[in-house]
Amino acid sequence: MSILEIKNVSIRYNQSEVVKDVSFTINSGDFVGLAGPNGAGKTTLVKAILGLVPITSGSVELFGETKEKFSSWSKIGYLPQKSSTINVLFPATVNEVVMLGLLSQKTWFKKIIKNDQFKINAILQDLGIVNLKKRMFSELSGGQQQKVLLARALVSSPEVLIFDEPSTALDPESRESFFQLLERLNKKNGIAIILITHDTGYIGKYANKLLYIDKNLIYFGKFSEFCESEKMKSYFGKYEQHLICHQHD
Numbered sequence: 001m002s003i004l005e006i007k008n009v010s011i012r013y014n015q016s017e018v019v020k021d022v023s024f025t026i027n028s029g030d031f032v033g034l035a036g037p038n039g040a041g042k043t044t045l046v047k048a049i050l051g052l053v054p055i056t057s058g059s060v061e062l063f064g065e066t067k068e069k070f071s072s073w074s075k076i077g078y079l080p081q082k083s084s085t086i087n088v089l090f091p092a093t094v095n096e097v098v099m100l101g102l103l104s105q106k107t108w109f110k111k112i113i114k115n116d117q118f119k120i121n122a123i124l125q126d127l128g129i130v131n132l133k134k135r136m137f138s139e140l141s142g143g144q145q146q147k148v149l150l151a152r153a154l155v156s157s158p159e160v161l162i163f164d165e166p167s168t169a170l171d172p173e174s175r176e177s178f179f180q181l182l183e184r185l186n187k188k189n190g191i192a193i194i195l196i197t198h199d200t201g202y203i204g205k206y207a208n209k210l211l212y213i214d215k216n217l218i219y220f221g222k223f224s225e226f227c228e229s230e231k232m233k234s235y236f237g238k239y240e241q242h243l244i245c246h247q248h249d
Contacts, residue, residue, distance in 0.1 A: 001028045002064065003160055003192055004049065009058035011041065011048055017215070018044050021058070024211060024220045028159065031186045031193045033203035033223075036213045042196045043081075043164055045213065050078060050162070063159075077153030077161045081168070094132045094140070094148050095120060101152035123151045127181065143174030147181070154185075160192040161185070167197075179206050 004026040011019040019041040026032055036042050047053045049060055051067055060067040063075060098120050124130040129147050132140065137148060146166060153161060161182075167175040183206045185191045197203045200210065204223045212219040212226075218235050219226055226232055 002026070003028050003062070004194075005059075005061040006045075006049070007059045007061075009045070009048065009060065010056045011044055011053065012056045013044075017056070019048070019213070020216045022213060022217045023058075024217065026160075026192060026194065026209075028192055029186070029190050030209055031183070031207040032195070032209045032211050033200065033207040034194055034196045034211045034213070035198065035200045035203070036218070037198075040214045042213060046078075046162055046164060046194070046196065050076070074156040075159045077156065077158035079149055079153055079161070079163045079166060081164045092137055094124070094129070094135050094137060094151075097137050097148055098123065098151045098155055101155040120151075120155055123155050127151050127154075141174070143170050143178060146170065146174070146178055150178075150181070158191065160194065163193070163195040165196055165198070179203075182206065 002025055006022055006024050009019060009022050010017060018039075022045065034042050034046070044053060048055050049062075049067075062070040063072065099116075102116050102120070121130065121133075124133055127147050127150065129144065129151065132144060132148070137145065140148065150161075163182075167178060170178060179202075182193055182195070186193050186206075193207075194211075195203065195207065200212070204210070207223060209221065210219060210223050210226050211217075212232070212235075214235070219229050219232050221229065
């Protein structure tokens with residue numbers, strides 16, 4: 001089932017076009033690595049999908065509805081770059097941070113009930129961080145904080161998770177653990193994942209598709225085929241094997 005359809009989307013900031021005529025479709029269960037150089041428009045494209053920035057032309061469809069008519073935002077979990085997600089000194093416990101993911105979905109009577117707390121406990125248990133429930137968020141390591149923020153996104157039962165450079169501040173061990181967790185959520189729970197990254201070699205261990213943009217769409221398709229893509233070879237030229245295929249192998 002198609003969960004996201006981007007058709008000929010272009011986005012301008014002032015007079016500068018930062019995304020040009022991009023089209024692709026993401027289906028339920030996909031794990032997509034969204035890559036490209038600095039300034040390629042990756043974060044801007046994601047923000048446009050979420051309705052946070054306007055598009056100049058083209059269309060965005062979410063779960064078969066146009067973005068303008070779409071209202072089931074609880075189906076989408078979004079983790080922006082860590083530095084902009086939450087103040088690391090935010091005076092709240094892990095339980096309270098995760099609770100915010102439920103409160104944001106309540107349209108009235110914003111109060112946590114018994115079933116809500118049960119759901120929070122289940123998510124923390126599933127992510128292996130239930131022992132951190134009463135700890136202050138500010139006291140946690142970078143890897144632990146990232147899992148808590150993931151729990152906050154998961155507690156609303158999304159069908160797709162969108163990440164913006166989630167492993168930037170993580171050490172190698174925490175990064176590996178985090179990506180294995182995402183892989184499990186994708187394969188076991190069927191949650192589609194779109195993950196912005198600069199590391200196409202590393203994300204290729206987990207994602208089944210690569211979306212590479214540099215304002216224009218350079219490549220979208222299976223990781224198993226991107227090294228043979230003429231578009232990729234043309235884009236990277238003589239550096240193609242060293243920068244992309246060698247890492248993926």
